[in-house]
Amino acid sequence: MSECSDCRSCTTDPLGDTPAPGARPKAVALIGPPNSGKTTLFNRLTGLRQKVANFPGVTVEQHSGIAELPDGRTARIIDLPGVYSLSPRSEDERVAHDVLTGARPGTAKPEAILLVLDSTNLRRHLMLAAPILSLGVPTLVILNMADDLRSRGGHLDTSALASQLGAPVALISARQGEGMEQVWEFLAGAMPMPEPTELPVLHDVPKCRQWAGRVGGEAGYHPPAPPQWTRRLDAVFLHPIGGPLVFAAVVLLVFQTIFSYAKPLMDGVTWGFETSGNWFASQVPWPVLRSLVEVVWVKGAGSVIVFLPQVLLLYMFIGILEDSGYLARAALIADRTMARVGLQGKSFIPLLSAYACAVPAIMATRTIENKRDRFATILIAPFMTCSARLPVYLLIIAAFIPDRPLLGAFLSMQTAAMLGLYLLGFVAAVGTARILKSSILKSGHTPFLLEMPSYRWPTFRSIGLRLLDRGKVFLRRVGTVILVVTAILFVLTKLPLVHGEAPPIESSLAGTIGRTIEPVIRPLGFNWKIGIGLITSLASRETIISSLGSIYGMDQSNKAGLRQALRRDLTPGGALALLIFFAFAMQCVSTIAVVRRETGGWKWPALQFAYMSVLAYAGAFAAFHIVG
């Protein structure tokens, strides 16, 4: 199980739990156009922390949570993916549509609706009010981003709008918590049926827009001034030469930071871990238990935990990209490259989030309307360098690549090697897309439409909360999966007992398993110890570090540490082979499971696993034989 099995952003809604009748809380659905702030409001109402970011299509499935009303009762809030209308075109829109109309199996039709619209773009967003109000469900019309509206000089008369729509209207800022009392009031109140004065013909978009314009006009809506800062920033970020340069500079800075600035943090973590582990071990009376603590905790799990600062730095970078609104621009810049391989810019957003983890990335493909494009994106997403690969790369690069500057202080050889590996994953993804889109997943074009959000300043709070969540997930994984696998490995190295003593590691159960698969991996330059690491990495990629850490840690003749031990056991060609193997192989149970769920069968995940394994083996084989 990778980190994502417990990442709450992609768990499905546990709708099975129906409390006793009578006490059943009302189900209230949040609906609105993409990027109007539904999830921000959801988090505020329920106190949960679903993922929020500044680009359309962050939420791709329903989430539900309980909101405690001021009077002590509760309401069940259902967060839904954004929709432009009630005629769905993509998988995420279908989810929203089905839940609203009661067509989603296992989900009761909501009893009330919170319609969330962006108040800075009200005329267009009001179009969605027509189909929603005609559902005949009590509705509160929420005009979000009141702070933006005010600061850019827009205004409107909410009571006039309420009488036009025949439904209560609340002007709020979900981000700042402004105006929330109106939402609580609605949730706790009688929830009247909407009585709109007049509704347009729903299937006629121009009529709907005319209606929205007229209603907005009656309510004295004065649109805010265009976002000047967004225009200015776009003039830089989308500049034909400046844009790509800025992007390259930022990427270089991030990777260089991960290598050099994170060093002190890493050393601190290592020191703390070893000191505490050694102290703890000294308190344990039995030698067997002491060696278990030393090997499994200090040398095993400890060798993974030291990479926490780097992983968090990576998440911080991704968080800033997502929250600022730059991600949509990156998708725009990448569209040409994606077009060349037969995909579109929209596929680039899931691929970028795959740098964190492939599981939410595969879920995020639901925003791609064309099903064949979506499948192709699902199949290539695991090639992107996810954060679980990062510690493995860091360890092997630090052991084999000298830390010499390549371009002064900007780029060291280690950073360049890391960039090369990220590039390798990307090239493999794009190349595979090209093959898929010119063979089994060929399709006609679906127009590329992407709404550009205004830039927003990422808040310390939102980035901080994200890092806290990611840090917890990482530590939980080290404390569960990785620790358990390493402990099992420890036991396997001590069995079978010979005259009551542990056998030499080569003839232990673990050694036997390793030496059994050795003929298969020998052509890649790996010995049986690496082989054991590869087997354990099926549980989660970083487990290889803790397994190797504990295997080498048991060897009393080796005091020098994991890096030196690796240098002794691997040739440079073997190290490169190992890196390439990790770049291409699909060693992730969670990814396989999510691909099965999203493609509705075993056919695609099986094909994907086979393809990636063959590529990994062939790539590693070639690397070992060419470099030697």
Place this chain on the structure above:
Amino acid sequence: MARKLKKQRAERLDKDFRVPHTEIKMQLSVNKSEAPAYSATLVDLRRGDAAVLDRIDLPGDDARRLMELGFLPGATVVAGQSAPGGDPRVFRVDGSEIALRRETARKLKVRPTRAAAK
């Protein structure tokens, strides 16, 4: 024979996937008698140029989504920044900024206005 097999396979795949769209075209026109007089499209706009949208020459579903995003006949569209190389380009319409590829922008016919908006 081989071709027939290939076709069968393609058909089987098509059952797995929804066919993206039908070939029915939706043409919307505010003023039908004037429509053919101009053949300029959004592609012809340079950065900062404004034009009034006349009609969308795309299949019904695609045209509908474009209209939901604000590309309605009669709406003023302003060309904005583009990705390096000029494709795709961001268009400002109805208070939003929407990126379109050249191949899509070509299907959106416009009536040029006299003044370029800034």
